[in-house]
Amino acid sequence: MLQFKLVLLGDSSVGKSSIVNRFVKDSFDEFRESTIGAAFLSQTVTIKDDDQDVTVKFEIWDTAGQERYKSLAPMYYRNSNAALVVYDITQADSLEKAQSWVHELKNKVDDNNLVIYLVGNKVDLTKDDEEKRVVDRDVAEKYAQENGLLFNEVSAKTGEGIQQIFQTIGENLYEVR
Numbered sequence: 001m002l003q004f005k006l007v008l009l010g011d012s013s014v015g016k017s018s019i020v021n022r023f024v025k026d027s028f029d030e031f032r033e034s035t036i037g038a039a040f041l042s043q044t045v046t047i048k049d050d051d052q053d054v055t056v057k058f059e060i061w062d063t064a065g066q067e068r069y070k071s072l073a074p075m076y077y078r079n080s081n082a083a084l085v086v087y088d089i090t091q092a093d094s095l096e097k098a099q100s101w102v103h104e105l106k107n108k109v110d111d112n113n114l115v116i117y118l119v120g121n122k123v124d125l126t127k128d129d130e131e132k133r134v135v136d137r138d139v140a141e142k143y144a145q146e147n148g149l150l151f152n153e154v155s156a157k158t159g160e161g162i163q164q165i166f167q168t169i170g171e172n173l174y175e176v177r
């Protein structure tokens with residue numbers, strides 16, 4: 001079995017813990033307590049190599065977004081194979097925060113194969129009310145393309161796009177392993 005380390009980064013309350021919770025436990029809790037320091041979880045995905053099923057295990061570090069924990073982040077991303085950088089599509093400054101994390105990763109992580117996935121969360125909030133959206137999908141997608149990042153918009157609440165993130169990262173890491 002292949003194992004990869006994955007770290008979540010992003011502003012507090014963008015939904016990092018909810019994304020992990022959806023992926024690992026397939027559940028969503030509206031009133032989760034916020035993460036202190038960092039939390040560790042693991043989960044597998046199955047990818048196909050020709051006709052063969054390959055199990056890929058993720059060791060996931062969910063970091064706390066609060067400013068006072070920022071200095072701890074390098075400890076988690078330094079040895080990571082992949083980073084999920086999360087923003088909330090209803091909070092403009094959360095994209096800026098995500099971009100600063102991307103910048104930091106590119107400057108501080110030596111691994112050229114580090115997979116960075118930019119995730120716009122809470123897409124469910126715009127389904128009934130498109131006015132809630134403040135981050136344009138095209139703007140974020142263009143930024144991702146220009147910086148060599150994977151990108152998608154998802155919802156931890158409904159589960160939309162969550163499994164696919166980890167599937168895609170697993171496939172990418174499997175190819176460069």
Ligand code: GDP
Nearest residue numbers: 012013014015016017018029030122155156157
């Ligand atoms: P974190 O601080 O980045 O780990 O964020 P949390 O996972 O603790 O989520 C912060 C808040 O956003 C919580 O109240 C969640 O219930 C809510 N939330 C997280 N993901 C979603 C989502 O996809 N849609 C909606 N509507 N709310 C979400």
